Amino acid sequence: MTAISPLALPFPDLPPLAGVRLGVARAGYKAWDRADLTYAAFAPGTVVAGVTTQSLCPSPEVEWCRAALVLGHARALVVNAGNSNAFTGHRGRAAVEAIAARVAGATGCLPSDVFIASTGVIGVPLPIDRAEAGIDAVLAAPPASWQDAAATIMTTDTFPKAAVAHAVVDGRRVTLVGIVKGSGMIAPDMATMLGFIFTDCAIATPLLQAMLAEANAASFSCITVDGDTSTSDTVLAFATGHAGNAPLTAAADPGADAFRAALADVCRSLAQLVVRDGEGASKFVTISVTGAKSDASARRIGLSIANSPLVKTAIAGEDANWGRVVMAVGKAGEPAERDLLAIRFGATQVASAGLAVDGYDEAPVAAHLKGREVEIGVDLGLGEGAATIWTCDLTHGYIAINADYRS
């Protein structure tokens, strides 16, 4: 369970970001011999946008962030690893309020300027004394690196995950750095997805929120490991404004497109890293759906394929079992015409017009499936709707991680 994913990528070189100071400490939420509390301090004037889980049973941290996002100002971020504090009733809410109060008291900001995320076991209230002591420790600690922060927010992750992008806005080079954790979508026990993006770009909160929502729809909302959704999933974007550009306020502003593209790039990279650390994953799978009635329909069909245990096990078995793809299209509940359906593995068309392609060359298909990166293309022949979904295979490793232990 501690072996690094075969799909891991090396940690990138990341520059410091003006207006952001990082710290890590050991609060001791679990018996881990490592830091488990991550802190980020933001310069005055930092704005924040965010997206959170669609679960109807969210954690108190998620509820806290949703309320604070309405105000849109941030001075601090606290991330607890090892305990999600979800489904803990009034005790969980008290822990979140205590963390915000402790940070506000020590730094002179408002409690609503403090953003909080927690990840780990469900149903155990976060111990307030440990959280408070951890905050005191991290405020006194020396600055931490991006890699420290990316490693400290991990739970069952097997490697730290980060991405960087740049854009030119108003003649200034702005930087975006993101870190993420998660290795299921999402194992609530220990594998909530938390993502944090930091930029020195000056940008108004509503525009940042709109751009983050758009980027999320094509990145974090397009990945799946096991179809399960955490009670704590959270992605937050913090903008310090220290790059010195004239603030972006509207989508039509010069430079806004460049920033939007950079944000989309960081989100996509982070989302794909989560899939690369999928529990038990041995293959990184891209599912491209085209010809659907709409983009939303294409996305649902892509997720139906990506979440199918039979498709995922076929990929694990390096088996070009396109019948399982047909099945997953058929069960998606979206417009589909059997006799228009076309399917490819890699670059090889294996089925079209509702039946197998006569005598297609199996050699390149077999070679493609033996690789670490597998691509499945599905064309529905109905319209212009398209979506790309990223997932991983389903292996004995997933069962071993999730069944071969007791919580």
Add this chain to the structure above:
Amino acid sequence: MTAISPLALPFPDLPPLAGVRLGVARAGYKAWDRADLTYAAFAPGTVVAGVTTQSLCPSPEVEWCRAALVLGHARALVVNAGNSNAFTGHRGRAAVEAIAARVAGATGCLPSDVFIASTGVIGVPLPIDRAEAGIDAVLAAPPASWQDAAATIMTTDTFPKAAVAHAVVDGRRVTLVGIVKGSGMIAPDMATMLGFIFTDCAIATPLLQAMLAEANAASFSCITVDGDTSTSDTVLAFATGHAGNAPLTAAADPGADAFRAALADVCRSLAQLVVRDGEGASKFVTISVTGAKSDASARRIGLSIANSPLVKTAIAGEDANWGRVVMAVGKAGEPAERDLLAIRFGATQVASAGLAVDGYDEAPVAAHLKGREVEIGVDLGLGEGAATIWTCDLTHGYIAINADYRS
């Protein structure tokens, strides 16, 4: 892969049924050394009702049965095992038409009196020559037993499955016998669910159809092994009328309630047998959802729990991980209030009012989870909606069956 499921039940004693004659033969659809074509001949006057897959990519057999069900008369049933004939375009349709023509020509019935179902690999047209030779052989073969028929329709199933029930209608004892195959819900490769129910009760087609739809909604539609849906799923009910009762024509007729209950009983037994043969299953799991806004909402929440890989692996691991149940409720997209939710394992309440029950006794929970039969109860505290879903756990065996081979 050939070991019998640890959840298997013994084959029941089944009486002959007036108006039904069974046969089996070897068509040779695969390299199996056993019969793979099942035939049932029905007396004149036999009526039929049916329900079929909701897949939007159904097999030509499904389309054939849907058309024939409109007429509602049956003289023969042909079931092919080893090839589902799905996603085979015009060649698949030609095979179905050839089978119906062969039976009609040999027996003097109409092609529309011939019902056809096939199960097995997708994308390979059913070989017409083998099907025709198989039909010729089965028409010349000696009568077969219920157990022969139940075994011949099997694919990856590890044991033959059947159920029986009786009812008193119009002073006559009527009998219902059902057979079923399937060990996924449903692995399209080799594990489509096909169910066939035979009764000597005299009953009008529309009433039989209504009762079958109702029974299906509380049985076959409430099971899941892996959340995947076959392109060929079919349940047909044939009524010969040879019991001699005055035909049932309306739900209010005397005896109709007794017949309805018997039909529901057979369907539930058959559906549960499919779960007991779930690929890799080691536990039979009953999920009872109460307090939902509606029965339909309760069913969707139950299926969200039953299909969650994390819930299924927790059960495999005998882990009372109720946090994963909370997660699955939260992701179902149905009305739920976190702070009203209550969860039990077996008879032990482990969570209520949105948090863990303080100091609940873990011993009976652990003992319950070690058993072969696991029950999870979820109460939403919102209304009167209820549903019961049956599923199995997710084990290394499922991965072994579905990934550790090539098709």
